Amino acid sequence: MSLTAEKITYSYNEGTAAERPALRGVSVFVGRGGWVSVVGHTGSGKSTLAQHLNLLLTPKSGKIEIDGKTAVPGSSGARELRRKVGLVFQYPETQFFAETVREEIGFAPSNWGLKKDELEDCVRAAAAAAGLTPEVLESNPFRLSGGQRRRVAIASVIAMKPDYLVLDEPTAGLDAAGVRDLTRMLNEIRAGGLAVVQVTHDLKSALEHSDMMLVLEKGREIYAGTPEETASYLAEHPVKGLVLPPLVRFAGRMRQSGFDIPIISGIPAMLGALSEGARRI
Amino acid sequence: MGKDPIISIRGAVYSYKGAPSPALCGADLEVLPGEWVALLGANGSGKSTLAKICNALLEPTQGDCFSLSMDCRDPACVPLIRQGAALVFQNPDDQIVASIVEEDVAFGPENLGLTSGEIRRRVDRALELTGLSEHRRRGSHSLSGGQKQRLALAGALALEPKVLILDEATSMLDPEGRAALLECLRELNASGMTLIQITHIMEDIARAGRIAVMQSGRIVWDGLPADFWRGEYLRFGFDEPGELALYRELISRKMIPEGTRPIAEDMAEALCL
Structure with missing residues (x-):
């Protein structure tokens, strides 16, 4: 069971003078329970890729496969396949419209003709998965804190019972505690079998949580690898708009100065190497 | 410029309608001209409310607030305060008004009754400072999140304020955009602009000359960064x-x-x- 994008090419305003290529042959693969982070600068095509995974955009060439089935845009099958991939847009809370969290989360399932108690079960399960307590369901979503609002937005996508969750910049605008809580929640959801594809320029959260990373630049795939491999690559080949976390940058400087330490090192390892002067000459 | 504070808030209390507890309960803050203050605190600690009081967008229910030596309660002063102590919010979509980038930046100065030459000068400078000159003719809706934040900042800078209050206004910027913006803020601060920056981003905080921490609607710590790094940081439960x-x-x-x-x-x- 997997979600695959194969050699996707896409241009905005195709066939007009304003044509702008956004993706030039990008591939990504995520299996159930996996976590892939797509990282890149503004304009690298990462949001465009996210929208392809959810079949919101139709590629010019290449294909999207969901659980082994090729998604044919516009077909009745595509509708069914799209439901398997939940997309959480950037700053999703700006799209809130309901007066209570219950109504907000239950909006999509309420269109499925569920009975009242089935709908309530669905809302409660989604809220719980997103780490929201039942009391929050009565609240006005506009009155919640930034971190809570983000959870409500994610819960409203989880309520559609997707197998793959694609999130566009899920940590943007959250404070350190908010980022930590959110990533912990995503890890729990993933443990339940849901796959996560995170589009982000937050390299810290990408390096900490992903199984695999994909680096995009101007619509091209420039690197794919594990977090460790990707950090080493980026330390040696800086990419515009992608700044490694401070400790990784510090380890990079140590490695450049001849210290033999992994690029993702703990502070004790760094201090140990520095105080022993364990520099390779 | 004297040593008189440019912002002086004493015992400010503020409650939002229908909220169970007040957002501010006796906040004190004095900022001197030319300072760069980082205002920290968890979500809900009252930072944004304090920012809106500095800018006369909200009037405290109790306590005093003077911005640029003007009383925020005096209706005659309110427009002058809003122009002289400009506030930039987190969500740029809340503050972009025009469909073309340069027209959005010109909106503030146009309302000040300036000559067209002066408006053009201010718009050019604000676009230059925020690195948006090449995008001036673009539709503001077509900008990325980070570019929109820079546009919101350009709109505030075009007012040529004495105090710039940034409420998480760099959250959507990517690290490079943030570095460029910090450089821009450094230059503005060096040329005398007072900065109050609400942020939780370490790189931002590390550049401020003074740090103030809010908790439950009050300023609970106020001092120099070096003292803060030595231990205060952990005391307030920050990660x-x-x-x-x-x-x-x-x-x-x-x-x-x-x-x-x-x-x-x-x-x-x-x-x-």
Whole structure:
């Protein structure tokens, strides 16, 4: 069971003078329970890729496969396949419209003709998965804190019972505690079998949580690898708009100065190497 | 410029309608001209409310607030305060009004009754400072999140305020955009602009000259960054960023000099890496 994008090419305003290529042959693969982070600068095509995974955009060439089935845009099958991939847009809370969290989360399932108690079960399960307590369901979503609002937005996508969750910049605008809580929640959801594809320029959260990373630049795939491999690559080949976390940058400087330490090192390892002067000459 | 505070808030209390507890309960803050203050605190600690009071967008239910030596309660002063102590919010979509970038930047100055030459000068300068000159003719809706934040900042800068209040206004910027913006803020501050920056981003905080911490609607700590890094940071329950933990170890082992900033590159330089 997997979600695959194969050699996707896409241009905005195709066939007009304003044509702008956004993706030039990008591939990504995520299996159930996996976590892939797509990282890149503004304009690298990462949001465009996210929208392809959810079949919101139709590629010019290449294909999207969901659980082994090729998604044919516009077909009745595509509708069914799209439901398997939940997309959480950037700053999703700006799209809130309901007066209570219950109504907000239950909006999509309420269109499925569920009975009242089935709908309530669905809302409660989604809220719980997103780490929201039942009391929050009565609240006005506009009155919640930034971190809570983000959870409500994610819960409203989880309520559609997707197998793959694609999130566009899920940590943007959250404070350190908010980022930590959110990533912990995503890890729990993933443990339940849901796959996560995170589009982000937050390299810290990408390096900490992903199984695999994909680096995009101007619509091209420039690197794919594990977090460790990707950090080493980026330390040696800086990419515009992608700044490694401070400790990784510090380890990079140590490695450049001849210290033999992994690029993702703990502070004790760094201090140990520095105080022993364990520099390779 | 004298030593009189440019912002002076005493015992400010503010309650939102229908909210169970007040957002501010006796906040005090004095900011001197030319200072760069980072205002920290968890979500819901009252930072944004305090920012809106500095800008006369909200009137405190109790307490006093003077911005640029003007009383925020005096209706005649309110427009002057809003122009002289400009506020930039987190969500740029809340503050972009025109469909073309340069027209959006011109909106503020046009309302000040300036000559067209002066409006053009201000717009050009604000676009230049925020790195948006090449996008001036673009539709404001077509900008990315980070570019929209820069546009919101350009709109505030075009007012040529004495005080610039940034409420998480760099949250959508990517690290490079943030570095460019910090450089821009550094220049503005060096030329005398007072900055109050609400942020939780370490790189931002490390550049401020003074740090104030809010908790439950009050300022609970106010002092110099070096004192803050030494231990206050943890006392307020903030997550300790990795580089700060490393910084503390390096300082306590006397491997880097006091006064080094807890920024990876500064520490690497200090260690001659």
